[in-house]
Amino acid sequence: MTRFRITVAYDGTAYAGWQVQPGLQTVQQTLEEAIRTTCGHEVKLHGSGRTDRGVHARGQVAHFDADTRMGAKSMMLALNSRIPPDIRVVAADIVPEDFHARRSAIAKEYRYVVWNGPVMPPAERLYAYLVHRPLDIGLVREGAERFIGKHDFVAFMANPQRELDSTVREIYEFEVSKTGRRIVFRVKGSGFLYKQVRSMVGMLIRVGTGAEKAETITRLLDTSAPRTAHVPSAPPQGLTLWKVWY
Secondary structure, eight states: OEEEEEEEEEOGGGSSOSSOOTTSOOHHHHHHHHHHHHHSSOOOOEESSOOOTTOEEEEEEEEEEEOOOOOHHHHHHHHHTTSOTTEEEEEEEEOOTTOOTTTTOOEEEEEEEEEESSSOOGGGTTTOEEEOSOOOHHHHHHHHHTTOEEEEOGGGOOOOSSOOSOOEEEEEEEEEEEETTEEEEEEEESOOOTTHHHHHHHHHHHHHHTSSOTHHHHHHHHHTOOOOTTSOOOOGGGEEEEEEEO
16 A cells, blocks of 8 residues: 555635535545545545635645555646546655654644725635724734744634544744735644634734734633633635645
8 A cells, every 4th residue: 555645725615624524525525536536446535634614725735545556646647637626636745654644744824814895806705704894903913923822722712522632732923914905814833723713813803903902812812711702703715724744
């Protein structure tokens, strides 16, 4: 058996997220079907993490084992010929059998896009969140800095309906840039809880509009209290899994 690592980009608009779900079209299922057709046997594709319905990826990483003599480039070309154009395998290589797309990852970067203005441009509607109220970018950046470091992010996660060893994660970088109406939140960390990035962005939007103080973020992190409706979740379409480090 050969272990392949693939880097996948996808537009998540038409999919019910990454993970296989009965009766729903997902990115993982689409790729597994293409791999099975290519290799002639069932495979299990392991991703670096799950993305929700409508969330996109530029650098999702996954691995699978295949009984084949195909090289990495041939595998990439074969898969791209069998999957729809809103999913692309952008890189592939052969890795040791102890590589694991999720467990071997040491850092991830997500980016979230907000369009801050009265009207959403049609080309942005599937890839950004429209915020009508003006955002104070200085306040947003002040709030983002408060997330940096190792914290218990239980207040910024949704219930994943599964047991977790820990809700402590470390944020290495959190940058907010603005070009015209377009605001990009770039966050890099050791890993992320379910809907953590969208919850952090949702809170920063409240800070930017003046609905919350930046100090609220510190208080929520320090108290380690479970999430309440006080912490909003930004919608999925603005989020992209940008890169995974190993």
